[in-house]
Amino acid sequence: MAGTWIHARLSSSLNAQELWADMYRSRIARHKAKIVEYEWEVEKCVEIQKSLTAPASYPVLSLPNEIMSEIFVHCLPDPSERSDFYALTTNTKLAPFLLLQVCSKWRRLAIATPMLWTALCLDFETPMHFFEAVILESFLSDFVMRAGSVPMSLDLIGNVEEQEDGQRVLSTLFNHVSPRLERLNLDTDIKYYHLLSFSFPRLRELSLGHGFNYEEDLANLEDHPIQTFRDTPLLQELYLFSGARPSQYTLQWKALSVLRADAFTSQDCVDALLLAPSLTSCTVGEVVSQPNLPNVLHSNMKGFDIYSFGGPYTLFQALAFPNLETLKMHYVDTDNVHVVEFISRFATSLLKLFAADVSLRSLHEMSLLTQLELSSPSTDFVTELLAKLNRTKHPSFLPQLQVVELGDCEPCHLNLALVHALSSRLRGDGVKLRTFRQIWAPRFEGIQVNWEEGIGSSLEKLRLESGMETYVGVPEYDPYRWIRSGL
Incomplete structure (x- = not known):
């Protein structure tokens, strides 16, 4: 009996140990699982922390x-x-x-x-300490170095007089940039640069204005012209404004191909044309006429643009451009006998004409004209022009014409004369007309085009069959399109 009891107790003890062992194994497994879970959470937190503390990432970079x-x-x-x-x-x-x-x-x-x-633009009228010697020197050195070998441009405006040493500022500026300049726009006090002389080996475009000078400052320039820009071997374009005149500057005029100027006298125009025989394009505005001008024969002139002219029209008597191709005339009385004679001198070479008006007699002589743009033509003139454009009846009238644009017109009744004229320009030996536009003045906005029956469909047929652009009415989208095109 005693043996049986001992055996039972031993068995019971072994079973209990196994139960305890299983229990601790289970607890260990659970803790290990939690450790794995916590380690995973730690890794995720570390990743999030790194993403939050890392520098921001921008696609543009x-x-x-x-x-x-x-x-x-x-x-x-x-x-x-x-x-x-x-x-x-x-x-x-x-x-x-x-x-x-x-x-x-x-x-x-x-x-x-x-x-x-490449673009250095300074305004002396803006209050700043920039023009102090040390700052200016450092700034210009850095700027020129960053531009590398690329040609530069300089715009300088304002009165240097308020600066402590205007001549020092301009001298420092030109010493740094003059060898690099391809374009220069200078509208400042001349007394700080008219005694300076620099070399501008790359300069191609020069603009000079006297908007910050008194008359007494300019009085002696006729006898002692400014020498600052005499060393400009590549200069091709010159723009004189705010009272700047040809006689006030010593330049390499003979190389110029483009001249633009405002507030000129007739004598200034003649002086410039005589000084620059290689000019191919000239634009002058606000011309004040003078008598007793010498005659100028300019064979290289291809484009001449003149506006706001005050009579008498003696300048037109003096000028002759035998090879002129483009003429633009703004606010010029084209009925004046001198202007009519002026136009007739190059009628056989003219390719493009932009004017407020022109006589039909002058147009008869323009056998090479390809583009005609007129502003404010009278209704009678438009009617006569359409009749002349009919190639069937007038085969020799403007045979090379490709573009006709009549701007700032009065509303008119549209009839078959327009269709016949345009249709005839698609036949025959002459060049085909590509564009006809009759733009009414903006003040007539809201007025409907008065078409004869079938006119609209006939014009649309012309467009579809030949590609000709036709338009009659108020401006479609830009009231001043014809002005920007040259009028």
């Missing part, structure tokens, strides 16, 4: 440097916006200097993009 540089260049202010244009170089709120402040990568890339540093 992954673009190639070449594309970013191109984008930077398009960030530069539009030169046509005057409010930004003259202050853009030193304005830290605009490109290029704004780009230096975004991040270190953009700064490095902007500094290494030469096209960002």
Whole structure:
């Protein structure tokens, strides 16, 4: 009996140990599972922490440097916006200097993009310490270095008189940039630069204005012209404005091909044409006529643009352009006998004519004319012109004509004469007409076009069969399109 009892107790003890062992094995397994779970949570937290503390990632920073540089260049202010244009170089709120402040990568890339540093525009009228000697020297050195070998342009405006040493400022400026300049626009006080002389080996375009000078400052320039720009071997384009005149500057006139000027006298026009025999294009405005002008025969002139002319019309008596191809006349009395004779001198060479009006007699002689644009023609003139354009009846009238645009017209009744004239321009030996536009003055907006029956469909048929552009009525989208095209 005693043996049986001992055996029972031993068996009971072994079973209990196994139960305890199983229990602890189970607890160990559960704790290990929790450890694995916690380790996974720790890894996820570490990843999240790294993503939160890592530098921000922007897709734009992954673009190639070449594309970013191109984008930077398009960030530069539009030169046509005057409010930004003259202050853009030193304005830290605009490109290029704004780009230096975004991040270190953009700064490095902007500094290494030469096209960002080609336009140097300074405004003396803007209060700043920029023109102090040390700052100016450092600024110009950095700017020129960043531009690399790319040609530069300089716009300088305002009165330097308020600066402590205006001549020092201009001397420092030109010493740094004159060898690099391809374009220069200078409208400032002449007494700080008329005694200076520099070499401009790359300069092709020069603009000079006297808007910040008194009459007494300019009085002696006729006898002692400014020599600052006499060393400009590549100069091709010259723009004189705000009272600047040809006799006031010593330039390499014989190389000029383009001249633009305002506020000229007739004598200024003649002087410029005599000084620059290679001119191919000349634009003059607000011309004040003078008597007793010498005759000028200018064989190289291809395009002449004159506007706001005050009579008497003696200038037109003096000028002869035997090879002229494009003539633009604004606010000029084309009925004046001198103007009619002027036009007749090159009628056989003219390709494009833009004017307020012109006589039909003058048009008869223009056998090579391809483009005719007139502003404010009378209704009678338009009627006569359409009759003459009918090639069936007048085969020799403007045989090469391709574009006709009549702007600022009065509304008119449209009849078959228009269709017959345009249709005839698609037949025969002459060049086909590509465009006919009769634009009514904007004040007639709201008036409907008065068509004869079938006119609209006939014009549409012309467009579909020949591609001819035709339009009659108020401006479709731009009231001044014909002005910008040359009138």
